[in-house]
Amino acid sequence: MEAFAELLGRLHPLIVHLPIGILLLGVFLYFFSRRTPALQPAVPVTLFWGAVTAVFACVAGYFLKLSGGYEEQALALHQNTGIATAVLAVLAWLAVRNGENVAWIGKLRTGIISLTALFLFVAGHFGGNLTHGEDFLTQPVMALLGKEAPAQQAAAPKITDINKAVVYADLVEPIFKQKCWQCHNAKKIKGELRMDEIELFLKGGKHGKVLVPGHADQSELVKRLLLPEEDDHHMPPKGKTQLTDEEVALVQWWIANGKADFKAVVASVPADEKIKPFLAKYGGGSSAADSGPDLEQQVLAGKVSAGDASLIKKLTAQNVLVLPVANESNFLAVNTVNAAEFSDAQADWLTGLSDQIVWLKLGDTKVSDQALKSVARLKNLTRLSLEHTTVSDAGVGSLKDLHQLQNLNLVGTKVSDQSVEALGQLKQLRTLYLWQTQFTPAGVEKLRKLLPHTQVDFGGYDLPKLTSDTLIYKDKPKTT
Amino acid sequence: MLSKSLLEELREETLRSDTRRHFLKQCTTGLGMMAMSSLAGCWSPSKNDPVAVANPMAARFPHFPGKAKSVIYIHCAGSPSQLELFDYKPELIKVSGKECPPSFLEGKTFAFIRGVPKMLGPQGQFAQRGQSGAYVSDYLPQFQSVVDNVSFLKAMHTDQFNHAPAQLFMHTGSARLGRPSMGSWVTYGLGTENQNLPGFVVLASGGKAPDAGKSVWGSGFLPSVYQGVQCRTEGDPVLYLSDPDGVSRNLKKKTIDAISKVNEQHYQEFHDPETVARISQYEMAFKMQMSVPEIMDVSKEPQHILDMYGVDPAQGSFARNILLSRRLVEKGVRFVQLFDWGWDSHGTDSGGSLEVGLRNKCRQVDKAMTALLLDLKQRGMLDEVLVVWGGEFGRTPMAENREGRANPYMGRDHHTEAFTVWLAGGGVKEGFSWGETDPMGYSGISGRTHVHDLQATILHCLGFDHEKLTYEFQGRPFRLTDVHGKVIREILA
Structure with missing residues (x-):
């Protein structure tokens, strides 16, 4: 009997659609029958069955309520409006059937029927809120208005630096929010488990705790996720949006390696093979300097007019390579690999292409500090190589206006600690090469502090002499 | 007599029936088409670029802005064992010496394994290295220090289980002869920056050429100017480049000018692009006479760099070639292809064994390839140079049992299903x-990467859509990745 009651309860969401349809039909027929009297006989029959199914739906709803898991206030609203609808439906039927016999009902006939329709909508809406969540209907409208609903925002978190992201709040919670909270929230506490509040989440549900810190495979939550989808205990239930493999791996990683710590940051949790590709999507697993927006991509995504063709010809005649960075791009890469005699005077020509030049290689040429004044006017410059030139501290000062500069190669130049301040202003730099300069380790350290997001490479690498470098392995046949 | 008159009569009849229309029709499919194909069939990335026709090696630009400008491809010919170097399998230790399960053998073909071989545990001592925690064994003690600069592809797979076809497959995208190599495709697409050096240089070491021969750096159906230029590591880097006794550089210049003039006339007449290739090759050879010996002379490197790479400048070696590759890309060479022979550890002799031969091969390259990454880094070049390291396939988790008998040394057979690059x-x-x-x-059980995927990824790093870098040949466009290949976006920065 109990099982039957539960089954009936679960059928409630199905059954309610009968009175909705039939009662609406009844209401329509009632109003149309005024013009088309031929329809009149149909009205009481329709309303009768509408009333019967409405009562039946109420009974089923009551059984569903017994199985629990719904927030009281919202449930009460739906229940009361639902019962009211059923009562009104019975009255409406009586009104059309016995209108002539009971005078006062007959007079109110139209009012009762209109009210039935109104309550039908109200009760239906509250019911919908219970099953799908309050923002279910408003979400697409809000999105249309440009106001993203909060739940959607959470689904696509904007993570700028994955290593500093909080594992739970930034990565795991959005998954739960999207795929679990619908049933495990304050309004619909399925299995007596609430996941939307950390304390209640930790407390667990009907079957106890769901998280075992450090042991993903022992955690009820993970067990449920991993059960075959057909299994009754599988979560999310069959038919609901499932977690992707990647999301499951992330939850497992948080519980196992992250000890289900709600405050742990990504960098502090040991990454395993399974999770690396996921973190990689956010740029994790690589050095800190690689994260953050790619300025170069932004520059190259922009549009500029084509560079002065005669100027390009003039430079090319001097063996300077002047090439677009790609097909259908007006941005230019300039390279002096074949023009060792390239000088300050020629560098001045480059200013005629100040919008177009994004990559500039002047290594191993005759340019000096004077040329950097021209270079400083190339406002879209993202990569600049000056290695093995006579560039010194005096010239580096002029680079501060290059706001797009990402890579700066000063290897083998005369720059020294004097340039710390000037270089320290180039906050947007991703890489800075200072090998074989007059910089001191202390100066480099200072610069590194000023440029926390830059890979400042001071070079001078050396590999230890290991005995294995020269050890020659000798023949030692396998004994069989 | 009779037969002659009959023949003459036939010829006259044929001539009579040949109308003006026939002649024109023949022209469009015959002579005309020949001229058309030689004019329009080639140079597709630069067809409208007069500079490219005059100088097919002129620097060009790719489809989209590429991060990498040049490539150093280190190929360990013979294929090093991923199970000894990078792919740590503790479970394999437990089953070492036990018979291979039938599921590993059913429906599979191996180069040498016959019958039921025994499983063979990893021979190296593994530990996680660097911040990234990548596994590297004690076979490569120096390389352990640079794992944080590297992206590993742990689930590579290929179609070929014999050296020559597998090497061809790796470098030309096809296991059969005739396709252009990766370096040829890249120089065809991008040209090269330094006009005094070849755009595609090949350096081979290890005593033997790769099994697939020179086709692994051939230009296939691309104009032959794009084929790799092999530089020897001992003696003259390029044979017959230096002036013979009694011939001065001036005389040589005059000779080449005269030959070029004849070739130019030939080109005006026949429009064969191969003539242009020939002209530019002569001119390049002349320029290379000066620039190549200089760049190939590693003794010009300071001692601390030689020490870092572990190179004795007097000896040709894999390590010296690695140092050379840096010198070449530094001067604007587009593609440097290194081959080193001797990585085929079957276990049939001590040189080809995991416990002796492979360790010795690793020692020869370990320090140099580690130094290469650090050296490129300190010069600010690593951002723009893509370094690739690998073999042509992997090695089996089973010990090789040649013709059903266990080998005298520890070894593994060729394996197509899994290897590391x-x-x-x-x-x-x-x-x-x-x-x-x-x-x-x-x-591989996740992130499986096919050879064509690797090729697509390398081209992507250079700014090419691998599906669009094509060449019209035999009536259809060809490309490096054939009809396959997917860029491995996961490893892109």
């Missing part, structure tokens, strides 16, 4: 690993 610099992630093999290391 690493990439560094030029647009790939640092300290990253993609793909995973099963606990036995037999096959």
Whole structure:
């Protein structure tokens, strides 16, 4: 009997659609029958069955309520409006059937029927809120208005630096929010488990705790996720949006390696093979300097007019390579690999292409500090190589206006600690090469502090002499 | 007499029936088409670029801005064992010496394994290295220090289980002869920056050429100007480049000018692009006479660099070639292809064994390839140079039993299902690993990467859509990745 009651309860969401349809039909027929009297006989029959199914739906709803898991206030609203609808439906039927016999009902006939329709909508809406969540209907409208609903925002978190992201709040919670909270929230506490509040989440549900810190495979939550989808205990239930493999791996990683710590940051949790590709999507697993927006991509995504063709010809005649960075791009890469005699005077020509030049290689040429004044006017410059030139501290000062500069190669130049301040202003730099300069380790350290997001490479690498470098392995046949 | 008159009559009849229309029709499919194809059939990335026709090696630009500008491809010919170097399989230790399960053998073909071989545990001592925690064994003690600069592809797989076809497959995208190599495709697409050096240089070491021969750096159906220029590591880097006794450089110049003039006339007459290639090759050879010996002379490197690479400048070696590759890309060479022979550890002799031969091969390259990454880094070049390291296939988790008998040394057979390749610099992630093999290391279970995927990724790093870098040949466009290949976006920075 109990099982039957539960089954009936679960059928409630199905059954309610009968009175909705039939009662609406009844209401329509009632109003149309005024013009088309031929329809009149149909009205009481329709309303009768509408009333019967409405009562039946109420009974089923009551059984569903017994199985629990719904927030009281919202449930009460739906229940009361639902019962009211059923009562009104019975009255409406009586009104059309016995209108002539009971005078006062007959007079109110139209009012009762209109009210039935109104309550039908109200009760239906509250019911919908219970099953799908309050923002279910408003979400697409809000999105249309440009106001993203909060739940959607959470689904696509904007993570700028994955290593500093909080594992739970930034990565795991959005998954739960999207795929679990619908049933495990304050309004619909399925299995007596609430996941939307950390304390209640930790407390667990009907079957106890769901998280075992450090042991993903022992955690009820993970067990449920991993059960075959057909299994009754599988979560999310069959038919609901499932977690992707990647999301499951992330939850497992948080519980196992992250000890289900709600405050742990990504960098502090040991990454395993399974999770690396996921973190990689956010740029994790690589050095800190690689994260953050790619300025170069932004520059190259922009549009500029084509560079002065005669100027390009003039430079090319001097063996300077002047090439677009790609097909259908007006941005230019300039390279002096074949023009060792390239000088300050020629560098001045480059200013005629100040919008177009994004990559500039002047290594191993005759340019000096004077040329950097021209270079400083190339406002879209993202990569600049000056290695093995006579560039010194005096010239580096002029680079501060290059706001797009990402890579700066000063290897083998005369720059020294004097340039710390000037270089320290180039906050947007991703890489800075200072090998074989007059910089001191202390100066480099200072610069590194000023440029926390830059890979400042001071070079001078050396590999230890290991005995294995020269050890020659000798023949030692396998004994069989 | 009779037969002659009959023949003459036939000829006259044929001539009479040949109308003006026939002649024109023949022209469009015959002579005309020949001229058309030689005019329009080639140079597709630069067809409208007069500079490219005059100088097919002129620097060009790719489809989209590429991170990498040049490539150093280190190929360990013979294929090093991933199970000894990078792909740590502790489970394999437990089953070492036990018979191979039938599921590993059913429906499979191996180069030498017959019957039921025994499983063979990893021979190296593994530990996680660097911040990224990549596994590297004690076979490569120096390389352990730079894993945070590298992206590993742990679940590579290929179609070919014999050296020559597998090498061809790796470098030309096809296991059969006739396709252009990767370096040829890249120089065809991008030209080269330094006009005094070849754009595609090949350096071979290890005493033997790769099994697939020179076709692995051939230009296939691309104009032959794009084929790799092999530089020898001992004696003259390029044979017959230096002036013979009694011939001065001036005389040589005059000779080449005269030959070029004749070739130019020939080109005016026949429009054969191969003539242009020939002209530019003569001119390049002349320029290379000066620039190549200089760049190939590693003794010009300071002692601390030689020490770092572990190079004795007097000896040709894999390590010296690695140092040379840096010198070449530094001067604007587009593609440097290194081959080193002797990585084929079957276990049939001590040189080809895991416990002796492979350790010695690793020692020869370990320090140099580690130094290469650090050296490129300190010069600010690693951002723009893509370094690729790998073999042509992998090795089996089973010990080889040639013709059913156990080999005298420890060895593994050729394996197509799983091997490791690493990439560094030029647009790939640092300290990253993609793909995973099963606990036995037999096959990739996630992030499986095919040879064509690797090729697509290398082209992508250079700014090419691998599906669009094509060449019209035999009536259809060809490309490096055939009809396959997917860029491995996961490893891109």
